[in-house]
Amino acid sequence: MTDTSVPATALEDIRRVACVGAGVIGGGWVAHFLGRGYEVTAWDPAPDAEARLRRLVDAAWPALEQLGLAPGASADRLTVTSTLEEAVARAQFVQESAPEKLGLKRELLARLDAATPSGVVIASSTSGYPMTDMQTDAVSPGRLIVGHPFNPPYLIPLVEVVGGDRTDPEAVRWAARFYEAAGKSVITMDREVPGFIANRLQEALWREALHMVAGGEATVRDIDRSITEGPGLRWAIMGPMLTFALAGGEGGMAHMLDHFGPSLKSPWTRLEAPELDKALYDAVVTGCDDAADGRTIADLVAERDRGVIAVLRATGRLPGSGAE
Template structure:
């Protein structure tokens, strides 16, 4: 089976546009077919929004963005595609027809995926001649930021199709969740549907406004859901005795008539108007695109915070960044870290605080260590590199919102020591700081220096050999200038 290089999008709305943006930013060429007259404008706006978000979120060098094309027919769009993502309206008969057309026009080994949020894959693929290469790949909005994608095959989907899809979606920074049994709504939407039904009743019965319902989630349980979900949170609520105690203590409450899960309030015009008016009041003067950007910024902040804990969606982000670092070109200073100066990095002078330059160099060092195999497994074995000396030179200023990147050169290394030279540059190429570091490989349990593992030394040696032709930095080894 060929690797996925070229993707096709059938239906370029909110979900299809989000897919297109993620594929493009991950370096894949994308061809889109959508007959709507405004489709290209809307999709290009979404790609711009997604590019803004990824520059804030991803702290590793991104691959060159793929090329975006628009096709005049479905057949033209899918003809050369290795993966086709169908994101047509959520109507079974429409999807059956479109998937059948895709099946006839696509390459024999192309993966065909549907973004359906709840329709059964066996039913929507019923008219396909080769349904073994079809599966549901259900994402969540915004697709270019949220990592979850639910994968669900139909009765005739081949196991290797699921395996190929898992590998591909993981390679573009997503968390593939295999739904092993066909079920309406899959997993996530069934949970969301239960919450949505109860939320509608609370508004319908005058218990709460739409804003109050949202506040109940975003200031409470929603924050916990971001990193632990439901079962793990309830396990903690059971104390040291765990889930068994929680179920014994709170399980009987499930028999009380607290929810109306099987009933839905009648969606009369008056009730819909009530919800719409309250929703407009909640959003106030915030425009649609402004709200989208605010949503993205909040998600970025949460995911970056979770990355620092190597937990939940943050662990997926960290893994994707490490993957991008491993595929960076060699034979030159390594670009291992990039970012944009956030508000919390600004000091009383309106410039980036001195300590943040050390932090940036530290992130670049962490990325290099990941490249040579100093991962969680190595830490578990009791080995790590410790920084024993650092020297920062401040050459220029960075201000709020400035984009930057680092380059890293391996100056020297042996069995125990590693000497690195980082440069911090603004995106316009201006060098703003340099950082020189000496690291020592240690046995963390014995608290002493020790030789690095052979495989670590080999990877480090390969990188150093690739950089052998680089000039020695004139400032390397420089002490404080004033005696």
């Protein structure tokens, strides 16, 4: 197998997508692709994978209906196969979503490369590993790219696309166009960076939150409310950079940097990871239980989905939902 025909299929001819790994992320991808009208084959080694996957798709379908189903979209277009090879045999695009273990990723991507028809792009949902580190065992590494989604993939539009050192640049460009055609909002990264873009920003916030819980400076409920009732409202409209530019008034970012630049050296944040000892572990788990206030995980998923859809609709990011 060679990379001479990467990618081999025109975007308008894509009908069949394979999803390998059917956990929370992989299952979310399955739901997304089904909602966009594709035929989906899925494989996961867990013995109860099919039952779990179909429950996830059923739970996601009301949100997909609100987002707007593509013509022909149906949960009946899902086939769960007994082998990886069967799942990718006729695939025109492959999305891998295995657990975050580098050895497993290398082995699985090599298997997918060997089993997938020539010229078909294979994407990994990895949330942290560079493709350069994962494509080492593949015979045809040129078609391997990262397509990093956000949970749940059927609801959150963003996907970050980047190749590795041995990836064909055309595979990256093709994948970005495919994801856009499949309803995603795409960032095509110029170079690899561990954790990509959004996860690095999330990680900074997450670490500081853990420090505050560990130090008794804030509860889990306080931390979540500080975002949902504060900067999170602004970030749904524009990101932190333009938000800070507005803090400079008519002078924009230049005035903001002149005014607040010296405070960058103030010890406000502690970006080193705190020690996740039992006390911190228990505090975070108990704090989340308290913040849930009796709501089950299923309740919270439904609440999150309704809320995100409302934000997308209010900001004009759903088809036909122009913001008013």
